Amino acid sequence: MEGDAHNHEHEQEEKRQESGEKKTSAIKEVELNEAQFTASSIELGTFSLKNLSEVVNANGYTKLPPQNQADVSVHMTGIVKSINVIEGQFVKKGQVLATLESPEFAQLQEAYLTSKSNLEFLKLEYDRQKILSEENVNSKKVFQRTKSDYDIEKARLASLDRQLSVLNLSKSSATSVMSLTAPLSGYVTQVNVKLGSNAEVGKPLFTIVDNSKLHVDLLVYEKDLQKVKEGQNIRFVLTNQDNTEIIGKVFNVSKSFENDTKSVAVHAEILNPTKSLISGMYVNALIDVGTSQVEALPADAVIRADGREYIFVLEEGHEEPPHDKQEGHSHDDGHGHDHDAQVGHTHDDGHEHKEPEGKTYHFQRIEVKTGTSQLGYVQVTILKDIEKDAKIVLKGAYYIQSHLLKSEGGGGHQH
Known part of the structure; x- marks a missing residue:
């Protein structure tokens, strides 16, 4: 008994030395069960190196950038026949957004097919006149006229081919239907047409943006x-x-x-x-x-109490204690007084010992000094040695602190 009393006094003296003159800040530890830990969304981590001063x-x-956004418009007027997308939809480059219909499209396709057929005939005639001219059967004048007709039709077909390509019209048949396609991959942000409306030249029908850039x-x-x-x-x-x-x-x-x-x-x-x-x-x-980089933590990781600043650190050795250790061996785990306090207060409120077993998480409150603060991070200097790989509470420190205050108010003394 004397040994136990001596050990108890020794622990008390250590706590007084660590807490200084202010005994109200002597609380060292908070215990949460698994349900509380999960519900509180506590995030653990370590220091980040941040440049907070320079x-x-x-x-x-x-x-x-302008090259990552596009307004989709038409080069020839037409009536909107179908719309295949809605605002907010992701589309790939070349995907059909809508189809338009106009007699002008069919006329252009017909002109292309006619020119293509004419060119085939003129090519044969050109080849025939070339042979006759080389053999001096026909005059050079006849050959030159045939060559001119052939070159004119070839240029006309090339022009019609480019027009059909720009308008995305079929080159195999006169369908009178034009497909309006996406010039880039991205999200449709505006749809400025409806079925049956007249698509005007130069007026944006769709707007697409590629936010990846x-x-x-x-x-x-x-x-x-x-x-x-x-x-x-x-x-x-x-x-x-x-x-x-x-x-x-x-x-x-x-x-x-x-x-x-x-x-x-x-x-x-x-x-x-x-x-x-x-x-x-x-x-x-x-x-x-x-x-210049300093050790920093999110501002929410630091709590203020009794005019001082603190962080909470997870004590790894207590993450998964067996149930009998929680109840029967609290004086042997090196944190007996705080743990007894937790047990003492929780029997009255009937909350923390509803579960017969499960993980418990012990958090130790460590005093720190803060420095420069920028963009939600603050420079932190720890006033007590902790493990190099200690898991620090980055989010949820105020929740843990509230349990500390509840524990203080629920049963008076911590021992």
Whole structure:
């Protein structure tokens, strides 16, 4: 008994030393069962190396190059016979979007077929007159006229062939139906026609965009211009979205000011595009103009309590303890006081011991000091040694902290 009492006093003294003068911050550990862990969507990870100080802040927009967007129109008027796509649909290059019908199409096809037939006859006549001319049977004048007729018809057929190709009309029969096809692969964003409407020349009938080639245009002010160069990395978040970090690289710096502003457009390619990216989204970005990197965590990983800052770290040794260890051996696992507190408070509320078995997750609260903060990340310095590969709570720290406060309020003392 004396040994147990001595060990208990020794543990108490260690806790006092670690917590300093403020005993209210002496709580070391929170235990969650598997259901709580799953429901809370806790994400574990480690530090990220981020450049948070040698950066240039810039705002801008996602932008699509002109060669990756298309308005689909017609060169000859026609009546819309069928529409094969809807807005938002993905189409491949060459896919039929709609069909149009017009008597003019049939006239053009008929002219092509007639010219093709005439050319075959003129070719035979040309070959015959050439032989006769070489043998001096016919005059050169007759041969020259035949050659001229043949060349004219050949040029006419070539012109009709190009017209049918541009209009995507059949060259084998006079069907009077034209297929309107997609000039590039992408998403249909606008459909400006309906069945039976008249497709006018030059008026866009469909609009298609290929968002896979999106880039970012950032506006950099004159004072920061000398720091920005091609090849530098950028990081940005979508201001009105979920703040997911997207990375890119500067590929061009404009050589003139934008409109009347004292800012220059910096163009950057996107290295990890997401499906949620579309043209025209507003972004907040950082351009890395230096090489100094620090250990950083998402801002949500750091919680503030009692005027101090903390993170939570998963204690690997307690991820899957057997049930008897949870109940009967809490003093032997090195975390007896906190665990007893958890058991002591949970019997009253009837929540945590409904499940007779299952994983439990122990999280230790570690005091840290924060530094520079940028784009949802903050520089973090740990004030206590932890394992090099320790799993840090990146998301869900406030949920764990709420359990800590509940534990404090539920039963008074932690021991």
